[in-house]
Amino acid sequence: MRMRRSLVLTDESARHPFLASLPPHVRRGCEPVPRKRWMLTAQDGRDFLMTYCASFLAASVFLF
Numbered sequence: 932m933r934m935r936r937s938l939v940l941t942d943e944s945a946r947h948p949f950l951a952s953l954p955p956h957v958r959r960g961c962e963p964v965p966r967k968r969w970m971l972t973a974q975d976g977r978d979f980l981m982t983y984c985a986s987f988l989a990a991s992v993f994l995f
Contacts, residue, residue: 950958
């Protein structure tokens with residue numbers, strides 16, 4: 932009778948099946964980085980306005 936072995940050794944301290952399947956040298960140093968509070972910038976407003984105008988123009992040309 933053959934012994935069945937898994938292809939990847941798992942680490943139970945990883946707490947996620949995908950992370951547990953990764954080798955230790957890949958997982959090292961992968962602590963989550965705290966996110967900064969998300970704030971809108973002037974560039975975000977310009978990008979939104981440009982996208983809105985381009986979409987409105989495209990819809991107007993298509994409809995008329």
